[in-house]
Amino acid sequence: MDQLNNSHVEPTKVVAVMSGGLDSTVMGYLLRSQGHELHALSFDYGQSHRKELTFAQATAADLGVPWDLVDLRASGLTRFLGGSALTDPDVAIPDGHYAHETMRITVVANRNAIMLAMACSVAASVGAGAVAFAAHSGDHPIYPDCRPEFVQAFQAMEHLAMEGTARLLILAPFAQFTKSVIVEVGHQLGVPFERTWSCYRGRDVHCGRCGTCYERREAFGLAGVTDPTVYASEFVTQAP
Amino acid sequence: MDQLNNSHVEPTKVVAVMSGGLDSTVMGYLLRSQGHELHALSFDYGQSHRKELTFAQATAADLGVPWDLVDLRASGLTRFLGGSALTDPDVAIPDGHYAHETMRITVVANRNAIMLAMACSVAASVGAGAVAFAAHSGDHPIYPDCRPEFVQAFQAMEHLAMEGTARLLILAPFAQFTKSVIVEVGHQLGVPFERTWSCYRGRDVHCGRCGTCYERREAFGLAGVTDPTVYASEFVTQAP
Numbered sequence: 001m002d003q004l005n006n007s008h009v010e011p012t013k014v015v016a017v018m019s020g021g022l023d024s025t026v027m028g029y030l031l032r033s034q035g036h037e038l039h040a041l042s043f044d045y046g047q048s049h050r051k052e053l054t055f056a057q058a059t060a061a062d063l064g065v066p067w068d069l070v071d072l073r074a075s076g077l078t079r080f081l082g083g084s085a086l087t088d089p090d091v092a093i094p095d096g097h098y099a100h101e102t103m104r105i106t107v108v109a110n111r112n113a114i115m116l117a118m119a120c121s122v123a124a125s126v127g128a129g130a131v132a133f134a135a136h137s138g139d140h141p142i143y144p145d146c147r148p149e150f151v152q153a154f155q156a157m158e159h160l161a162m163e164g165t166a167r168l169l170i171l172a173p174f175a176q177f178t179k180s181v182i183v184e185v186g187h188q189l190g191v192p193f194e195r196t197w198s199c200y201r202g203r204d205v206h207c208g209r210c211g212t213c214y215e216r217r218e219a220f221g222l223a224g225v226t227d228p229t230v231y232a233s234e235f236v237t238q239a240p
Numbered sequence: 241m242d243q244l245n246n247s248h249v250e251p252t253k254v255v256a257v258m259s260g261g262l263d264s265t266v267m268g269y270l271l272r273s274q275g276h277e278l279h280a281l282s283f284d285y286g287q288s289h290r291k292e293l294t295f296a297q298a299t300a301a302d303l304g305v306p307w308d309l310v311d312l313r314a315s316g317l318t319r320f321l322g323g324s325a326l327t328d329p330d331v332a333i334p335d336g337h338y339a340h341e342t343m344r345i346t347v348v349a350n351r352n353a354i355m356l357a358m359a360c361s362v363a364a365s366v367g368a369g370a371v372a373f374a375a376h377s378g379d380h381p382i383y384p385d386c387r388p389e390f391v392q393a394f395q396a397m398e399h400l401a402m403e404g405t406a407r408l409l410i411l412a413p414f415a416q417f418t419k420s421v422i423v424e425v426g427h428q429l430g431v432p433f434e435r436t437w438s439c440y441r442g443r444d445v446h447c448g449r450c451g452t453c454y455e456r457r458e459a460f461g462l463a464g465v466t467d468p469t470v471y472a473s474e475f476v477t478q479a480p
Contacts, residue, residue, distance in 0.1 A: 074314045077358055080365040110361040113401045117353040118317055124349045125320035144403040153397040160393050161353045163384040 009169060011035035012129035015119050018042055018067075020055030022196045022216060023134035026186035027173060028063055031132060033189055038065040039126050043115050045108065046078035046087045049202030058195055070118055084108045086200060093200045095209040103142050103211045106200065112145035113154065116170065120158050124166040132171040138179050138215060148175045179215055180222035187225045194228040208233040249409060251275035252369035255359050258282055258307075260295030262436045262456060263374035266426035267413060268303055271372060273429055278305040279366050283355050285348065286318035286327045289442030298435055310358055324348045326440060333440045335449040343382050343451045346440065352385035353394065356410065360398050364406040372411035378419050378455060388415045419455055420462035427465045434468040448473040 014036045018024040031038055040060040042053050053069065060067030072078055082088040085105045094102045112133065119131045135146035144150060155170040162168070174182055186193060198216045199206040206213050208231030220227035254276045258264040271278055280300040282293050293309065300307030312318055322328040325345045334342045352373065359371045375386035384390060395410040402408070414422055426433060438456045439446040446453050448471030460467035 068316060068320075070315050070317045072312075072315055075310050075312055076308060077310045077361070080308075080362045082365070107405070109364045109405045110357060110398070110401055113357040113398065114354075114361060117350060117357045121317070121350040121354060122320045125323065144405075145401040147400070150397070150400040153393070153400050157390070157393040157397040158350070158353065160387070160390040161350055161385040165347070165349045165384075 009034075009036075009130065009171065011037070012169075013037040013039060013123075013127060014130045014132050014171065015039045015041050015123040015126065015128045017115055017119050017131070017133040018056045018059060019134075020052035020057075020059065020197045021134075021212075022186070022193065022198055022219075023136055023174060023179065023182050024056070025059050025193075025196045026182050026189065026191050027132060027134040028059060028065075029189045029191045030173060030185060031171075032063060032065075036130075038063060039122070039128060040065055040067040041119055041122055042067065042069050043118070044069060044071040044073055045081055045111060045115075046073055047108075047202075048086060048089065048093075049197070049200050051202040052197040055195060055197040062192070062195065068122065070115075081108050081111070093210050095214075096211060097214050106211060107143060110145065112143075112150070116154055117158075120162065120166070120168055123168050124162060128168070130169040130171050132173065134174055134182075135172045136174040136177055136179055136182060146172075146175075148172070151175060178222075179219035183219045183223040183225050187223065198229075203232070205230045205232050207231070249274075249276075249370065249411065251277070252409075253277040253279060253363075253367060254370045254372050254411065255279045255281050255363040255366065255368045257355055257359050257371070257373040258296045258299060259374075260292035260297075260299065260437050261374075261452075262426070262433065262438055262459075263376055263414060263419065263422050264296070265299050265436045266422050266429070266431050267372060267374040268299060268305075269429045269431045270413060270425060271411075272303060272305075276370075278303060279362070279368060280305055280307040281359055281362055282307070282309050283358070284309060284311040284313055285321055285351060285355075286313055287348075287442075288326060288329065288333075289437070289440050291442040292437040295435060295437040302432070302435065308362065310355075321348050321351070333450050335454075336451060337454050346451060347383060350385065352383075352390070356394055357398075360402065360406070360408055363408050364402060368408070370409040370411050372413065374414055374422075375412045376414040376417055376419055376422060386412075386415075388412070391415060418462075419459035423459045423463040423465050427463065438469075443472070445470045445472050447471070 042056040085091040139146035198212045201207045282296040325331040379386035438452045440450045441447045
């Protein structure tokens with residue numbers, strides 16, 4: 001598990017998968033504070049909240065690092081990523097707590113394996129020593145491809161796939177931590193939280209009711225950090 | 241290793257990665273002969289010999305199975321897959337035997353991990369129980385992502401990535417066999433070899449000199465099967 005805790009990783013070039021959300025933005029600032037050189041990478045996989053990508057691009061500019069977008073919309077692949085509320089306009093985005101069973105409809109099957117595999121190719125191309133993504137412990141109940149055992153298996157697979165070319169570390173610095181810890185880390189690092197986007201609905205302001213809005217609000221509350229986010233609706237307390 | 245030998249696999253729907261080449265075409269006919277239902281899938285990753293894709297499409301039509309193309313050319317990813325003779329017009333495709341050190345320039349780093357991860361998403365979407373690709377033992381010396389240990393690691397990773405969604409088998413029925421065995425199998429199954437394309441140069445006819453042309457000719461010779469391929473140049477015997 002040590003390899004997932006990147007505090008022991010020597011400074012290197014890191015391809016950071018950045019969605020524009022709170023977690024990956026804080027990760028970018030954290031990696032920079034640890035002395036890594038960043039190359040930001042975002043993916044358009046047909047998510048209805050692609051608005052988040054403009055936030056990823058802005059954060060890369062804030063950090064002064066290169067940003068690349070892999071846009072799969074014209075590839076023909078995205079229709080096979082449907083059936084999820086995040087990619088299929090016919091599937092409604094559910095309200096409520098992130099860890100609820102109802103949130104399973106937001107799973108995009110195999111999304112992280114696809115994104116990380118492409119990120120590894122980018123890493124090999126730009127001479128990076130690691131790929132990082134911002135999975136956290138709150139993701140584990142419903143997203144299997146955010147769990148530490150997935151990260152380890154993915155890294156083992158890549159070491160075989162690119163033997164002789166690159167031996168990349170797969171970093172998931174928040175894999176053992178909750179989102180409230182990420183908010184605390186971001187607060188200490190001075191991350192401009194207002195320059196992050198979480199809401200799955202992708203409208204003018206955060207809806208305040210979908211799973212990721214719920215989780216975002218809750219995390220600021222638990223961390224005791226002022227939440228600068230404008231939400232369209234009141235905070236409704238709802239046990240998981 | 242048993243799981244790589246799909247003769248023990250119960251008939252299921254299989255997403256077959258088909259390039260239009262000899263190996264994956266024979267694989268398609270083999271899987272069908274074993275009672276599997278096929279869904280053919282091809283990838284345009286910027287290979288200069290994209291001519292092969294029209295052969296994949298024709299073979300899917302011959303087999304009467306669905307065919308889908310994932311076209312990554314507009315995604316922004318392909319520029320990171322450069323540096324290989326297969327994707328970079330500035331890198332010359334070498335002549336000579338496939339197993340030569342000079343053939344390393346034809347490696348597209350991490351290509352199979354990307355293609356298989358996408359194929360797994362397609363499999364989950366169409367309700368398939370397996371993904372198949374046509375790596376063979378002659379690929380092992382220079383392509384790490386064609387080796388049985390990679391296939392096993394990839395399957396283990398996917399079982400974790402899609403836990404609760406799909407538990408896919410990754411089939412590589414030729415992983416232990418040489419290309420001449422594939423020619424023999426194809427001959428017995430009545431595969432129309434003239435409807436396959438191997439040459440990395442992708443011109444009007446097979447060049448006869450690049451690694452995959454060399455290997456194709458050699459395999460027909462070793463198998464004692466008449467080669468219907470038209471080559472632009474004479475067969476030059478060259479020890480590996």
